[in-house]
Amino acid sequence: MSSRKAPGKARRAGRRVDPLKWWREARFGMFIHWGLYSVAAGYWRGEPIPRLGEWIKKHANIPQDEYAQLAKQFNPTKFNAARWVGLAKQAGMKYIVITAKHHDGFAMYDSPCSEYDIVDATPFGRDVMKQLAAACRKAGIRLCFYYSQFQDWAEPSAGQSAEDQDANKRGLEGYLRRKCIPQLKELLTQYGPVGLIWFDTPGGMTLAQSLRLRRLVQRLQPACLVSGRIGNEVGDYASLGDNQIPRRGAEGDWETPATINDTWGFKRQDHNWKSAATLLYLLVDLASKGVNYLLNVGPTAAGVIPAPSVTRLREMGRWMKVNGEAIYGTAASPFPYTHRWGRITQKDGKLYLMLLRWPRGKFILHGLRNKVRRAYLLADRRKMIAVSQRHDRKLDHHVLELSLPSRAPDKYVSVVVLELTARPNVDQRPIQQGDGRISLQPHLATIHMPDKAAAIRLTRGGVTDGWVSTRNWLSWQFKVFRPGAYRVDVVMARGRSKNVTYGHKVKVTMGAASVQGLTSAKKVSIDPATRYFPEASTTIGKLGIEKPGTRTLAIHLVKLPKGEKPGLALASVELVPLK
Numbered sequence: 001m002s003s004r005k006a007p008g009k010a011r012r013a014g015r016r017v018d019p020l021k022w023w024r025e026a027r028f029g030m031f032i033h034w035g036l037y038s039v040a041a042g043y044w045r046g047e048p049i050p051r052l053g054e055w056i057k058k059h060a061n062i063p064q065d066e067y068a069q070l071a072k073q074f075n076p077t078k079f080n081a082a083r084w085v086g087l088a089k090q091a092g093m094k095y096i097v098i099t100a101k102h103h104d105g106f107a108m109y110d111s112p113c114s115e116y117d118i119v120d121a122t123p124f125g126r127d128v129m130k131q132l133a134a135a136c137r138k139a140g141i142r143l144c145f146y147y148s149q150f151q152d153w154a155e156p157s158a159g160q161s162a163e164d165q166d167a168n169k170r171g172l173e174g175y176l177r178r179k180c181i182p183q184l185k186e187l188l189t190q191y192g193p194v195g196l197i198w199f200d201t202p203g204g205m206t207l208a209q210s211l212r213l214r215r216l217v218q219r220l221q222p223a224c225l226v227s228g229r230i231g232n233e234v235g236d237y238a239s240l241g242d243n244q245i246p247r248r249g250a251e252g253d254w255e256t257p258a259t260i261n262d263t264w265g266f267k268r269q270d271h272n273w274k275s276a277a278t279l280l281y282l283l284v285d286l287a288s289k290g291v292n293y294l295l296n297v298g299p300t301a302a303g304v305i306p307a308p309s310v311t312r313l314r315e316m317g318r319w320m321k322v323n324g325e326a327i328y329g330t331a332a333s334p335f336p337y338t339h340r341w342g343r344i345t346q347k348d349g350k351l352y353l354m355l356l357r358w359p360r361g362k363f364i365l366h367g368l369r370n371k372v373r374r375a376y377l378l379a380d381r382r383k384m385i386a387v388s389q390r391h392d393r394k395l396d397h398h399v400l401e402l403s404l405p406s407r408a409p410d411k412y413v414s415v416v417v418l419e420l421t422a423r424p425n426v427d428q429r430p431i432q433q434g435d436g437r438i439s440l441q442p443h444l445a446t447i448h449m450p451d452k453a454a455a456i457r458l459t460r461g462g463v464t465d466g467w468v469s470t471r472n473w474l475s476w477q478f479k480v481f482r483p484g485a486y487r488v489d490v491v492m493a494r495g496r497s498k499n500v501t502y503g504h505k506v507k508v509t510m511g512a513a514s515v516q517g518l519t520s521a522k523k524v525s526i527d528p529a530t531r532y533f534p535e536a537s538t539t540i541g542k543l544g545i546e547k548p549g550t551r552t553l554a555i556h557l558v559k560l561p562k563g564e565k566p567g568l569a570l571a572s573v574e575l576v577p578l579k
């Protein structure tokens, strides 16, 4: 992830109340994709159309006049604003972002500047945003609008795809003047305070155009935020990719928009629902990396949020009721890596250990230098947990042990609070973990680049990018406690290219010993939680560690596969203890 400051932040500085305060505090929001595509529901002329539901106009090549006919069938008689907002509240979500206008160009509110809207073009004829605004106000939820500022498939002069770089030549300015700017004004004057405008796919917009929209929002509602996808880095916070789960903590303000199944807009045939356990894992994982989780629902054309979404959100809400303190207003973990047992967040001198796996014996945490004043479970704050802490002087290593109850209080994620006597202070080097593994990730490495012309960068997700030179390499210093033999796994991920690429010859060196091998596609794993981002792990050999201490490990790229352009997209080197 880029270490630059979240865009727009500097411009906002100097104000007394930070407009991002509520958004940082919130951490969890509801995305709603609802529009004419919900009528089509993934089918066109009786045929199932693959990919995203809200993209059906493009994917089924539907002419504008035919697509516009869907409006005549849009009659969401079961729509109930209070029920939708109530669900968000029950789930523990603090803001709602709803599609006021998606790429199809249809306005889901009463837009005086266009007849192509829910009030003028549908039999329903009511402004759902008015009702949602009232329900949100009552429930204390921030209402926010998604607005596709660049892509508008009903307007030939607007952007026609996310990549469209020619719109300015075709008359984007005219579309901005006639539709986009007037509609933004409407959204910011018709519904009371708006939390943020969620711009999307800026495509070929110029800096001046992005700034014009940003200034318009600020002028009409000074406290209203704008999402990073306004383009040209002028948003208030930055957006990760759709469903993107970064490997490391973020600097600045970030958000991941994500789906519960595989589509944003409703599709009858998409039943690929992530489980409540996976969704809670993602919430906890993102919070531990300082990232807001904007989780989508795609209501039907009748106005109903699909039952599988409802049950999952309620389940998340039950967890949030007990454990929300570990999410709301927290910052990313002070540890520069994640742990296999769970995730960590921090707030006000407290660490929240969110355990995904309950330990059989004692729970051990390495590398925390602080003194722990007390420890307890969020599920039972009165009962204190016994803590023991020691420091190995020779290795300069801190170990914390907790005596936890034998059974986990929560079936998904149990939270232990550590109250510290000072701000968190953590050993920043990679350390061997309780299960014996050592995980070496690129953001913790020293990147050596004698070949400056072919610089290695890191993607927002924490994977190496542009590693094409065999003269450049990575090294890590890490602490190890358990001597023995270790399997060496090289893990590749999807980098900037859409696929994981293979066939790189790599060499891993530790002291005088080294192993080398070809990265291969044999062991591709797709984590159910991060199903859109496959990883491939290749075992390239074994290395021994004779005694505890600090070691250095290096990885070199020996040879690239023929014709390969994206380079080695390294996610980590894993040392796995062999019994």
Ligand code: FHN
Pocket: 052, 054, 055, 200, 201, 242, 257, 264
């Ligand atoms: O193209 C859209 C897509 O339909 C959906 O709205 C997502 C949500 O983040 N944004 C765009 C793709 O990134």
